[in-house]
Amino acid sequence: MTDSRPVDSRPHVVILGGGFGGLAAARTLANAPVRITLIDRRNHHLFQPLLYQVGTAGLSAPSIAAPLRHILRKQANVTTLMDEVVGVDTTAQHVHLTQGEIGYDYLIVATGATHAYFGHDDWAPYAPGLKTLDDAFTIRRRVLLAFEHAEREDDPVKRQAWLNFVIVGAGATGVELAGALAEIARHTLPREFRRSDPRKANILLVEAGPRVLPAFDDDLSAKAKKQLERLGVQVRTGEAVSTIDEHGVKLGDQHIASHTVLWAAGVSASPVGAMLGAPTDRAGRVQVEADLSLPGHPNVFVIGDLAAATQANGKPVPGVAPAAKQMGNHVARSVRARVEGQASATPFRYRDDGSLATIGRMAGVAQFGRIKISGMLAWWIWLVAHVYFLIGFRNRLVVLMDWAMAYWTYERSARIVVGKDETAQARTPPGD
């Protein structure tokens, strides 16, 4: 690919990835004397903290996603391209895309992470994870169709296998999925089925570590566990899944029959990290300098979930949206300082704005430094914060309206199955 426009003498900043980090970097450079190319393999920015709501039929996809070029339409120094990175040459300073290559003066790599199965990629077809809208549609389809299959099944043992839901991993995503599934089974669906009883659904939340929501303090973890159990979720901590297949999961010696296993356990960094030729940690994240630059390449920055950065207290910077945004802002300011001839390479300092998690209806936990909140107040803080940070006026309004309707009616607005029923195979498993 060549650029046929008149030569532009401004330094060229290439940003890979339009998530929270990449988008923050682009916006912070709005009035800087640079030209920016933002490249993402998808056409949209995704508000990932609410993705579980799309997966559990509470929100429609357009409510939590907006086209990147629409978000950046008024920022004249940005060109948005939809393409995928296949290589990075940090010596020649260009990025290889599926269509041609593009040179850079500054490179900001913000391609994030995806879910990972810790060497068990064979589990992927049976235990979808939740990182993209496509993932969310897959989970929505599986969950809704499980209840449909239960309604068709006369054998009570086989029927229960359709009503057993296993969620692997009890971080924020796992906890939120479990809470939403419990609400669907107990409140949304019961009146609508004639042969099976959705209230017989078992929602099992499995965590290999000692407690749920490990990012929170012990006491809040304990409170979150109680709130989950009140919703009817079975929580099993300190137990690792050893097998996942079309029949269900194996947990220690116990086999749990289930056709709907959801994966919320592990992430690994985007493969673009490995293309940079720098040391990476076990999860594939790039070990960056204090200013988030690539070792030996002061004009290349790695931010967000792809960066293995360290806080002042020695702990790793967590893989959350506020951290990605802060990193994006930080490197954008460094780039700007440098092109304006000022000193730069200031170290990045993560500011912890607190943690929030929701647990079904009107429950949640929140932690801001030493302040800890649980229950209904935490849920309200969660709601206000998430609606506030949603991009675009219309999205906020639609999300609020959907939630208000869901609150009054228990109905979920997006209970639409599209795409192929990939569980059809599982109906008559071999030898069953």
Next chain:
Amino acid sequence: MTDSRPVDSRPHVVILGGGFGGLAAARTLANAPVRITLIDRRNHHLFQPLLYQVGTAGLSAPSIAAPLRHILRKQANVTTLMDEVVGVDTTAQHVHLTQGEIGYDYLIVATGATHAYFGHDDWAPYAPGLKTLDDAFTIRRRVLLAFEHAEREDDPVKRQAWLNFVIVGAGATGVELAGALAEIARHTLPREFRRSDPRKANILLVEAGPRVLPAFDDDLSAKAKKQLERLGVQVRTGEAVSTIDEHGVKLGDQHIASHTVLWAAGVSASPVGAMLGAPTDRAGRVQVEADLSLPGHPNVFVIGDLAAATQANGKPVPGVAPAAKQMGNHVARSVRARVEGQASATPFRYRDDGSLATIGRMAGVAQFGRIKISGMLAWWIWLVAHVYFLIGFRNRLVVLMDWAMAYWTYERSARIVVGKDETAQARTPPGD
């Protein structure tokens, strides 16, 4: 499949298909002394008249679709099953499903129609039609990605092929798609692209017949054509497409390079029609008796797009939602009369409530008997009618809000690409 519940002595009415016809039949039987099983291969009722808005990124899927079992949750005599019909035995009176079989006393077949390529099934991958939500997502993806590909392409000839859109068939769906595409190209996208100009998009509407909107009178067809041309749509009537492939379409001797061809030209009846063993017409529709029953089977009815029914004036009953609803109501009343021991087999009479079509922004045509309306007033009538008939309070509100936002801002709320880019192949066509 067996039913393990206590034997129910009420006559069993099986309804195949949860579109406008099947749903109307189920609802009209709400208080009748029958038990009803409604079977659909999808979990939702779809408001098909607005499907083109999902395809052109104006509405999200949940805004025009609702789960069948949710719609019917309060009607205690209905069981909803999600399954597909594989055969019908009108002698033994049972329906074969992919999972088991189900007996009936009365059968109402309302499985509708799908798009058809008149013997050119090889055109299907290059010219998607618009009947299901999956179809709408495919069209949305192709349309949005065409502009993305144009932005990536430096060669002006190849770029224009991405900006040429061909819509085959100028019935209501074709006209509505063309109007929406013109609006997207001229108003929604221009500010957002830096290299290519979406306003250079050509929207070509091709119709083999002599005029657009053949369901309307000549003068309204002419007005619709003018309104389309004012929007920038090129209308070519009396010309048939002879080839569709990855390079574009052939129209007479002219080849039009295009990677985005949409099919709005033909429908053929659902394959369930052929399973009934009765005579069908060229489009596969079942030739029914005057009371919509299957010849020789007074307890089997065929309604909606699957039925080849005739009006009093000798014209066929059109394949539109109001006709399907009227047929559903009619056969439900016949069934009810019969189970209550009254005479039945009254002939169906179609009541023409008028026709409406919209043509982009604030334009349209409407015909109610001798009253003919075009322009802005027709558009308002169209809007009120469509929002009124949308199922569910929330959907109506969301649709109205989306349209109000779209009207003020020209933005479309569902510009999200999900799924695989199947046009990727077309980028480097063989020998190019």
